[in-house]
Amino acid sequence: MGPRAAPHVVRHPLPRAHGAGRAPGRGVQPQRPRARRRRARGVPAPGGGGSLGPVLRHPRGPAGRRTPGGDAARRGAAGRAAGRGPGRGYPGAPGPGGADGLAPRGPLRGGSRAGLPGPGLHDAPGSPEQAAPPPAEGPGAVEGGLPQGGAHAPPARELTVGRIRVLESWLADRIAAGEVVERPASVVKELVENALDAGARRVTVEFAGGGFELVRVADDGEGMDPEDARLCLRRFATSKIASPDDLRRVTTLGFRGEALPSIAAVSHVEVLTSDGRQATRVRAEGGSEPVAEPAAAPRGTVVTVRHLFYNTPARRRFLRSLAREAALCLDAVERHALARPDVAFRVVRDGREVLVLPAEGARERTARVLGVDPDALLPVDVTAQRFRVWGFVGTPELARRSRSGQYVFANRRPVASALVSRAVDQGARTLVFTGHHPVCALFLELPPDALDPNVHPRKLEVRFADESRVFSLVERAVREAYRSRPLVRAVPVGPTASAGAPLRLEVRETAPAGLTEPRLRAPLPPLRLLGQLLRTYVLADSPEGLVVVDQHAAHERVLYERLVRDRTRGQAAQLLAVPASVELSAAEAAVLPELVAVLRQVGLDVEPFGGNTALVRSVPSAAGRASPEALLRACLQEGIWDGVSTAGREALERAASVVACHSAIRSGDPLSVEEMRALLEALEASEDPYTCFHGRPTLVVVPAERLEAWFLRR
Ligand SMILES: Nc1ncnc2c1ncn2[C@@H]1O[C@H](COP(=O)(O)OP(=O)(O)OP(=O)(O)O)[C@@H](O)[C@H]1O
Ligand SMILES: [Mg+2]
Known part of the structure; x- marks a missing residue:
């Protein structure tokens, strides 16, 4: 020794x-x-x-x-x-x-x-x-x-x-195991993490019966020698850290030496492993003393877990259907597959191959796992001091009602972080349809000592040393990604969009490829006014083709940006010759005093006037025809203050969006040539001209090729 x-x-x-x-x-x-x-x-x-x-x-x-x-x-x-x-x-x-x-x-x-x-x-x-x-x-x-x-x-x-x-030790073991092994997907996660920590280039995951019957993970990593193989099922036996200091800068996915023994406490486990010289098979059942024997196997490790929770039936009863558990097992693999595109993964479910991922680039891997076109992924990459956020966000139309398409990694470790999710939403605000969340795979790279992965039994949650820095960097990274290329929605070209087929909107990239520095604003192509269509759309000619502008959405965007911008310059407000007195409900009157300051920032000067009455002294000049009463009520009623501090920028943006929504021209409004021209010019000058602040598109392009196809010119 x-x-x-x-x-x-x-x-x-x-x-x-x-x-x-x-x-x-x-x-x-x-x-x-x-x-x-x-x-x-x-x-x-x-x-x-x-x-x-x-x-x-x-x-x-x-x-x-x-x-x-x-x-x-x-x-x-x-x-x-x-x-x-x-x-x-x-x-x-x-x-x-x-x-x-x-x-x-x-x-x-x-x-x-x-x-x-x-x-x-x-x-x-x-x-x-x-x-x-x-x-x-x-x-x-x-x-x-x-x-x-x-x-x-x-x-x-x-x-x-x-x-x-x-x-009794067996009981204590099972209780402890419950923290690490919550469901079959936890087993998949832990075994895949071990394979990756062992330097595997190929990982095969097999599961059956929702993962209760079988989970098997095979890798071609460095394997274990007989001595280590004997120890790997023991609690706190780990090759990954050795001292408290190591824990502060852990770079492996595992570090506790708890996963295998926890799994072994509630299942039948077999580990077949070889370091390329000697192979060993170790078996344990329900936390029993592991039994090892020499075996024959190529370099790598195969861990087979059968009959999960056979000795803790209560746990099993609280889990979901087999199909649901199987989906979670697959999700566990996908998360790691996203983080490690350089590793090939294969997943077999109930004897059927359900996922095959060759080693590939990050964009291809992300697109494959998210099931989207690689072109619909916008690259994200921002570095500030020692923090970097990189990865991809999906174009706005891929956004989902749930956060199911959001994958976040901290130092390549899949994590669930409410903080990062909120930052993503904030970065996408007004660019993605309201109530929707961008799909994304975001990789946070930060010094190991800026991240504590040791706050959750399943290591799902992490703690960031500097939360506000992480938040603002993620927010900025997402916003810059959206602004880095014009998100012009175009009617697709080609035979797939035959007459009668529903028009699928897609993104066309018009920014020069290979931009190193993301531009902060992707400008619109020059527009030449053609006229109004159906009293709803403004048509314009452009080098890209026919541009169809939604007059309401476009005006909302223009007004919104003006309201937010002018706040700092002193809002252009219209003083009312006679202040408008508005009778509020008790609830509206109660919330009013808190909102007076932020409403003033968007040009709505209001003061409580005894009882439930409010006096409106001025309205934003952008408000146009909207009545003072309607504006005030809209601001109070739209629930804009839910969960938002009434002071910060978000409150201002919400107020601005309510005012813009009520003040913008509507569909059905006839527009003069001057009004249309002014609208197009203002849209061209906008920071984010492609969506209204609800995230709906303001314009769509019918490309020249599409027109040619319609007229059988091609
Ligand atoms: N697939 C594998 N290839 C090579 N060695 C492995 C493999 N799986 C486990 N081991 C070895 O067994 C040890 C115990 O694994 P286990 O998953 O229980 O703990 P850990 O990975 O060290 O920490 P954690 O509990 O945080 O996962 C590991 O430290 C590693 O040395
Ligand atoms: Mg482990």
């Missing part, structure tokens, strides 16, 4: 915020017998050989005493204990080690797991362990893995048990 000392593979050094109660530091850590430096990509080697000394203590030794033996002590933890036989140094050991030479899980199984029983409880009066012989003295005992007294453990005999019961 000598040169293979410095254990790189040790423990979960810091408790998760929610799970502090079962912080491994308080219980006994299974020690991995040797270093696995090659696995710890990006994780710096732990500090000096003795860095873990203070954690490993002689079980009965005085607190604070360093472990004699340093590395040697840790090295021997699991592997050698078995050789020494049971009982020695393992007061809680259930019996002899397995025939495979696995270390007995004594200290773990004996009750100091899951953080429930505190260290030293074995010694409490009446505990069965009391009768056990004291551990052998000297380094050997420490090597035996008996650091029961954590650094701050009280003397064992001061503890009383009272009504508190120490859970």
